[in-house]
Amino acid sequence: DTGVSQDPRHKITKRGQNVTFRCDPISEHNRLYWYRQTLGQGPEFLTYFQNEAQLEKSRLLSDRFSAERPKGSFSTLEIQRTEQGDSAMYLCASSLWGHQTSYEQYFGPGTRLTVT
Amino acid sequence: DAKTTQPTSMDCAEGRAANLPCNHSTISGNEYVYWYRQIHSQGPQYIIHGLKNNETNEMASLIITEDRKSSTLILPHATLRDTAVYYCIVSALGDSSYKLIFGSGTRLLVRP
Numbered sequence: 001d002t003g004v005s006q007d008p009r010h011k012i013t014k015r016g017q018n019v020t021f022r023c024d025p026i027s028e029h030n031r032l033y034w035y036r037q038t039l040g041q042g043p044e045f046l047t048y049f050q051n052e053a054q055l056e057k058s059r060l061l062s063d064r065f066s067a068e069r070p071k072g073s074f075s076t077l078e079i080q081r082t083e084q085g086d087s088a089m090y091l092c093a094s095s096l097w098g099h100q101t102s103y104e105q106y107f108g109p110g111t112r113l114t115v116t
Numbered sequence: 117d118a119k120t121t122q123p124t125s126m127d128c129a130e131g132r133a134a135n136l137p138c139n140h141s142t143i144s145g146n147e148y149v150y151w152y153r154q155i156h157s158q159g160p161q162y163i164i165h166g167l168k169n170n171e172t173n174e175m176a177s178l179i180i181t182e183d184r185k186s187s188t189l190i191l192p193h194a195t196l197r198d199t200a201v202y203y204c205i206v207s208a209l210g211d212s213s214y215k216l217i218f219g220s221g222t223r224l225l226v227r228p
Contacts, residue, residue, distance in 0.1 A: 004159070033215065042203055042218025043160065056213050091159050095214065103148065105216060107159030 002026060004108035006092050012114045013082055020078045021111045025094030032075050033105060034067055035091040036060065043091055049075060050097060082115045089113075119143065120204045120219050127225040134191040136222050138204030141185040147208045149180060150216065151189045153200040160203065160218075163189065194226045 005024045013019050025032050030051050035043035046065070047057045051072035061067075064082075069075040079086055089112050093105040121139040128134040140149065151163040164171055164178045166187070171178045177190040191198055203221040207214055 031214075035216075035218075040220075042201075042221055043216070045215040045217065048213055048215060056215070093159070097214075103150075103165055103214065104162035105160075105214075107161065109157075109159050 004092055004094055004106050006090075006108040006111050008111055009109060010112045010114075012116065015082055015084060015115055017082055018078065018080045019082060019113065020076050021090055021092075021113075023075045023077070023092030023094075023108060025074070025092070026106055027073075029094035029096050029106070030072065031095045031097045032069055033093040033095070034075070034077055035093065037089040037091060037110070038087075043089075046077075079113075082113075084115045087113055087115045119147075119206045119217065122202075122204050122219060122222045124220070125223040125225070127227055128194050129227050130196055131193055134194040134198065134224060134226070136189040136191075136202050136204075136224065137186065138189070139186045140204070140206050143184050143206050144208060147206045149178065149184075149187050150205040150207055151176070151178065152203045152205065152216070152218075153198075154203070154221070155197075155200040163202075194224075196226050196228065198224065199226045200224060 007022045033048040034046040037043040046061050047067050049069040052069050064080045067077045089110040091110045093107045095105045150165040152160040154160045166178045180187045201221040201223050203218050
């Protein structure tokens with residue numbers, strides 16, 4: 001399968017703990033996006049990378065959240081000192097940007113976080 | 117905030133066409149209309165996009181009105197596997213992030 005993969009698929013953690021999620025995009029895609037989705041709502045944009053550069057962050061991304069894409073391939077999203085309000089599905093997407101820009105984003109299956 | 121308005125839910129019979137409307141009355145000239153869908157417990161899936169002209173691919177057809185203030189996604193022969201939440205999104209060509217601003221979408225139920 002050469003689609004977007006995310007790990008883990010599910011994570012249960014206690015309030016106050018740190019968690020880290022990983023996203024592996026489609027291999028030739030240079031853009032990577034993170035979204036968050038709560039129950040009954042559409043996904044909300046969090047941040048995106050072009051190669052290893054983080055180019056935009058949403059106001060939703062508080063200082064407890066940090067994302068990296070160190071070599072322009074996989075990305076990690078870390079949440080420090082988790083709160084119950086962080087419980088959500090975290091979605092990763094990738095796309096190809098450039099002279100052969102692909103306008104569509106390809107999404108992974110998501111990581112469902114439950115903070116107890 | 118999302119720039120589109122969609123009905124909360126719709127249903128159609130299996131084998132019939134499903135026509136999903138979307139209102140985007142404030143769309144700008146450089147904004148594309150995208151459709152994605154999300155089947156339960158999966159990530160969103162790209163369906164189709166367009167700027168001005170009607171578009172068709174193997175999944176669906178997109179009809180955009182001449183004034184571009186509304187569009188309709190057509191699934192010509194809906195199957196049970198098409199049951200999903202369908203999102204209509206506008207995204208600006210001039211916004212180089214191409215981030216997607218999702219609304220609440222339309223929940224489509226395909227009945228046997």
